[in-house]
Amino acid sequence: MKENELFKASLNRAMALCAGREYSSAEIMNKLSSWGINDRDGTEIIGLLKKDNFINEERYALAFVRDKFRYNKWGKLKISAQLKSKGIPGETISKALNTIDNETYKKQMGKLLAEHRRSVKAKNDYDLKAKLLRYGLSKGFESNLLYDLLNGIDE
Numbered sequence: 148m149k150e151n152e153l154f155k156a157s158l159n160r161a162m163a164l165c166a167g168r169e170y171s172s173a174e175i176m177n178k179l180s181s182w183g184i185n186d187r188d189g190t191e192i193i194g195l196l197k198k199d200n201f202i203n204e205e206r207y208a209l210a211f212v213r214d215k216f217r218y219n220k221w222g223k224l225k226i227s228a229q230l231k232s233k234g235i236p237g238e239t240i241s242k243a244l245n246t247i248d249n250e251t252y253k254k255q256m257g258k259l260l261a262e263h264r265r266s267v268k269a270k271n272d273y274d275l276k277a278k279l280l281r282y283g284l285s286k287g288f289e290s291n292l293l294y295d296l297l298n299g300i301d302e
Contacts, residue, residue: 154184158192161178161179165196169211171202174233175192175196175202176190179192208240211226211233212243212246216252221286223247223288223289224288226244227240259286260296264279
């Protein structure tokens, strides 16, 4: 009887969490495990949450991509890696990343590098480009786009 009460309480708690913001299945499963729910019951709770649309991987991926691009100024590679670590399928990640406009993406990358340029101390142009390239890569932008931007080549 106590296990049934724990199941219901955990389901209600998970519903309340998911009503507040987007969560992936893996995040909710981790929370359920920390609350003492076994894997079998956790899988059942996840199924119920998906059925009632409390958890929707596509909606989660879209929100994650939008927020990390807009507010954290991350590139597609870093966003993709984070989504993979949260157990989001590759096809869903691709769909979500395709919502980013290419022009906006390149503008943001250029603006980010220009802002960083003001604080970078470099001995010469080669050193400056190397530091800016490393910074762009650390933010998750693609190397070919960074090379083109740093070499002044616009498509």
